[in-house]
Amino acid sequence: MIVALLKKEITLELRKKSVIAGIGLYLFSLTFICYITFALRQNSINAATWSALFWLVILFSVVNSLAKSFIGEKKGLAIYYYSLASPQAIILSKIIYNTLLALLLSLAGLLLFTLLIGNPIQDLRLFIVTLIFTSIGFSSSLSLISGIASKANNSNILMAVLSFPVLISILLMAIRITKNALDGIDLAASYDELLNLLAINCIATALAYLLFPYIWRS
Amino acid sequence: MKRFLTLTILSLCSLVGYTQAAEVEMADTMRANGKIYVVVGIILIVLLGFIAYLFMLDRKLNRLEKEYKK
Amino acid sequence: MKQNWWKYIGVLLLIYVHLGGLMLEAPRLNILNETVRALYFHVPMWFGMVLLYMISVFYAIKFLRNPLSDADVKSVEYAHVGTAFGILGILTGMLWANYTWGSPWHGDPKQNGAAIALLVYLAYFVLRGSIENDEQKARLSAVYNIFAFAAMIPLIFIIPRLTDSMHPGNGGNPGFNAYDLDSRMRLIFYPAVAAWFLIGLWIVSLRVRYRILQNHLTE
Numbered sequence: 001m002i003v004a005l006l007k008k009e010i011t012l013e014l015r016k017k018s019v020i021a022g023i024g025l026y027l028f029s030l031t032f033i034c035y036i037t038f039a040l041r042q043n044s045i046n047a048a049t050w051s052a053l054f055w056l057v058i059l060f061s062v063v064n065s066l067a068k069s070f071i072g073e074k075k076g077l078a079i080y081y082y083s084l085a086s087p088q089a090i091i092l093s094k095i096i097y098n099t100l101l102a103l104l105l106s107l108a109g110l111l112l113f114t115l116l117i118g119n120p121i122q123d124l125r126l127f128i129v130t131l132i133f134t135s136i137g138f139s140s141s142l143s144l145i146s147g148i149a150s151k152a153n154n155s156n157i158l159m160a161v162l163s164f165p166v167l168i169s170i171l172l173m174a175i176r177i178t179k180n181a182l183d184g185i186d187l188a189a190s191y192d193e194l195l196n197l198l199a200i201n202c203i204a205t206a207l208a209y210l211l212f213p214y215i216w217r218s
Numbered sequence: 219m220k221r222f223l224t225l226t227i228l229s230l231c232s233l234v235g236y237t238q239a240a241e242v243e244m245a246d247t248m249r250a251n252g253k254i255y256v257v258v259g260i261i262l263i264v265l266l267g268f269i270a271y272l273f274m275l276d277r278k279l280n281r282l283e284k285e286y287k288k
Numbered sequence: 289m290k291q292n293w294w295k296y297i298g299v300l301l302l303i304y305v306h307l308g309g310l311m312l313e314a315p316r317l318n319i320l321n322e323t324v325r326a327l328y329f330h331v332p333m334w335f336g337m338v339l340l341y342m343i344s345v346f347y348a349i350k351f352l353r354n355p356l357s358d359a360d361v362k363s364v365e366y367a368h369v370g371t372a373f374g375i376l377g378i379l380t381g382m383l384w385a386n387y388t389w390g391s392p393w394h395g396d397p398k399q400n401g402a403a404i405a406l407l408v409y410l411a412y413f414v415l416r417g418s419i420e421n422d423e424q425k426a427r428l429s430a431v432y433n434i435f436a437f438a439a440m441i442p443l444i445f446i447i448p449r450l451t452d453s454m455h456p457g458n459g460g461n462p463g464f465n466a467y468d469l470d471s472r473m474r475l476i477f478y479p480a481v482a483a484w485f486l487i488g489l490w491i492v493s494l495r496v497r498y499r500i501l502q503n504h505l506t507e
Contacts, residue, residue: 144435148428152418161414162432165407166439172447196442203438211431214352242316258310265306269299272490276295279497286501 098139122184298486333377340370
């Protein structure tokens with residue numbers, strides 16, 4: 001069931017070319033704004049600013065693109081799913097799909113940053129592991145919150161308001177690991193943070209799995 | 219008995235001397251001339267007023283609940 | 289009269305805390321000087337906030353398991369009073385920090401954690417405000433309450449212990465040893481936490497009774 005739903009998500013997504021183009025353009029414009037406002041290349045920024053800019057761009061593009069996972073769907077479609085699949089299968093397929101999307105966005109963001117602003121990261125392997133972990137955390141939190149926000153009136157504003165405080169703990173951990181990756185510090189120094197990030201992911205996914213049926217029913 | 223008294227008085231004096239010997243500056247003058255009691259009094263009045271207000275609200279709700287049950 | 293005993297205990301403890309906190313001997317420490325006493329009045333706000341939020345989450349879970357509207361009212365009101373405590377805690381903390389650390393907002397992890405906790409519950413109230421259907425409002429906000437609180441746990445309980453905090457008890461030590469919380473201070477500090485918690489419960493009970501009456505009247 002999960003696989004079937006996942007396939008449906010991906011085929012739907014690939015069919016709507018404009019949505020993908022929109023997300024890609026959003027990411028590109030954000031990166032480009034960063035590039036222009038700092039007039040980079042001429043006077044390169046320090047590592048801390050790079051990490052702040054990178055995570056801001058990722059945060060905004062991920063929140064905006066994952067928000068549509070429930071908000072964009074039509075009322076009739078939800079009832080159709082309801083008759084077909086269990087809520088657990090729906091949330092799991094959404095989380096898996098959103099993880100892939102968030103990871104894709106993060107990697108694209110990294111690529112754009114490398115092209116436009118430069119890449120001061122010394123420990124690339126650690127950084128990519130961090131990106132995978134944060135993608136899982138972002139997607140499980142945002143999938144649930146998108147489900148909540150889709151039921152309310154002003155969904156888009158609510159999405160941002162509800163998700164930012166929840167995402168801060170993931171973001172804080174990610175920034176700490178990024179600092180280690182930027183400085184090329186030994187991997188052992190970031191074990192604590194990686195473990196914490198993993199724990200946050202587990203809590204977020206488990207809670208999304210447990211709580212989603214209550215949202216879905218209404 | 220007398221020896222015990224002198225002993226306690228002496229130890230008390232040493233205790234006072236010990237606390238005064240500490241170099242960290244505290245609001246000792248305020249305590250010495252008793253003005254601290256003014257502050258304590260003001261804070262207590264505010265606190266008691268706040269609590270009296272809570273009690274009045276409590277009573278009001280009790281009365282409303284009784285009325286509603288009727 | 290009989291059900292009110294805990295309110296009287298709270299009031300008596302509060303009076304004791306104010307008398308003792310202002311007049312009993314406090315440890316003499318550099319920089320802090322006389323402001324150590326702020327510990328008796330500032331920290332209980334923070335404790336009260338966390339405890340009230342925990343009870344709010346407890347009622348949210350209870351509501352999801354068995355949707356009675358009473359549990360929802362309780363959950364909201366605990367969150368309300370918890371937020372009031374949190375705002376007071378942040379304001380007193382800023383005043384204290386201004387005189388001991390040099391600026392009202394010092395980027396301290398515990399301070400940031402408290403601010404984020406407040407943000408979560410403000411978002412919770414915004415969510416409640418933007419759903420019209422009462423039953424749906426209760427269910428969705430309960431879900432958000434549980435989820436956001438769980439996401440906040442690392443922020444409040446883990447990160448401050450990982451980073452250098454200017455608050456006491458950092459570096460894996462949850463206690464107050466750095467402040468030299470000796471027996472004299474404990475004697476006032478713990479009753480202060482209990483007293484403000486009881487007062488918080490009292491205010492919550494008033495608000496819950498008011499809301500239940502209001503619900504009965506509109507039906």
